[in-house]
Amino acid sequence: MTTQNFSIDHAPAYAALTLQLRSGETMLVESGAMATMDSWITLKSKARGGLLQGLGRMLGGESFFVSEFTAQDRPGQLYICPGVPGDITHYHLTGRGGILLQSSGFVAAQPSVTIDTQFQGMKGFFSGESLFLLRATGEGDLWFSSFGGIVEIPVTGDYVVDTGYIVAFEDSLNYSVEMLGGLSFRGLRTGILGGDGLVVRFRGEGKVWIQTRRLHNLINFLEPFRPVRSSD
Template sequence: MNFNVNFKGSYSILFVDLEPGEIIIGEPGAMVTMSGDLEIETSTGGVFKALKRAFLGGEHIFLNKYKAKNKSRISFAPKLPGDIDIIDLNGTVYLQSTSFLASEEGINLDTKFTGFKSFFSGEGFFLLKLSGYGKLAISSFGAIFSLELKEDEKITIDTGHVVAFDESVNYSVRTFGGFKSTIFGGEGLVVDFIGPGKIYIQTRNYPEYIKWIKSLSPKDTGSR
């Protein structure tokens, strides 16, 4: 199986070339093109895990499985304008809920709850937990870049810019600054990461973008 990303940057697309018998798992609605002979199966990957993905991770209950009957090609694109990166997974990585695009069949998709502090803050930080071996395609809002933290090296990132991070990285979610910073400074939750391990970061903040779009909408004053 071969993964290739074209048009790197704001409008990336993933092309996957499959040999006969190979299987690729894709996010529903992400398929762009198919060529060759592909058998499509929609499944939950386990009802309990599917419900957790839907209600905690914000993902679809179902995932699409594409099996090649002969040499085939399929392409995927994310919902948001942004980049795509490929991770050669050998273990476990945590992923923000909007960033899963596609993976090889040997990767298990589950959900991790990060604690009640983030749940009640109004800016949830639910994670997808991907474990196993194989290629994983992740997507971002804006460009994507990675940092490799050394042992005990620390960095603080706004939750809206986190895409993924290795299981080896320790993390804790907290509010940014005090009451004034949170309410009036436009900041919400941040994550303190401590290495070792790799972190993937996106250059745009999806929650803040949605807030900005909503601020442009006409307000209903109730007058006639």
């Protein structure tokens, strides 16, 4: 698929993706993200990739099922809207490397792109984010989304990003989760509860994509306005 076969509209606050499918072409889309489509496009849903088979990402509190949309006999249009307000970015995989996405970032991809998970273990647990990253490899087009706008950052050497702002990064980069400013255990606990303290240090050469808003900050902002049932 070439760049003239898709468009991203209403970015960066409420981005939506329009895909122009050729006759017989199939596209993988995050389940539930399809908003509209031509009536001759067919749908098939399935779990995909390694650890995702059957169980999806249940341990991470989410499921990862993709929908396969195919334009039967003639070209068709597919309109895709991610679940949270934010931006969408296109990335083309060349077969020479991969990209890792936050678990909620996948929007769509060509079937030639392999979507799998990379378990973060204790790093994911202490970051307060999902235990899984999605890893995309192969050759073809991929689209991913964010909460807020997306900023692309070229990295050469070392670069530090707060865990809550990471959207995606190329797998040419090495990464580790660290405590910001050498915090003690008490400082670490305070940092987690306060929304700061843990960062990812990237090393090497590649690209990192960050989002301009952090979902946990919005949740904390809305918490005082949450209705509370009276004990009477």
